[in-house]
Amino acid sequence: MRATAGVISILVPVGLLAYVAFASTALPQRASFFDYSLPILGGLGLLTVIGFVLYALRSNAVPSEKRALWVVVLLFANFLALPFFWFWYIRVGRHKA
Numbered sequence: 001m002r003a004t005a006g007v008i009s010i011l012v013p014v015g016l017l018a019y020v021a022f023a024s025t026a027l028p029q030r031a032s033f034f035d036y037s038l039p040i041l042g043g044l045g046l047l048t049v050i051g052f053v054l055y056a057l058r059s060n061a062v063p064s065e066k067r068a069l070w071v072v073v074l075l076f077a078n079f080l081a082l083p084f085f086w087f088w089y090i091r092v093g094r095h096k097a
Helices: 002-022 028-058 064-076 078-090
Strands: none
Touching: 002 028, 002 078, 028 064, 028 078, 064 078
């Protein structure tokens, strides 16, 4: 499960950056791919942000003095913060409280 969360946390920002970089200049067949992938990436990203916020609030992996900060960072810098949160807290696999 941790590896899946890691792949998704990296896939979402990379996919969104690829959309921004290539969708406006893409050929029609590539533009169609990006039109279908954007809602999927957005939904995956939203679910991952919600899951990471719940993990930050319920787990003892995130220090209690940093929980509120991480919730705010995940809510406002969500897609950019996902890989960092996964790398620092979820990848290690500490047990829940």
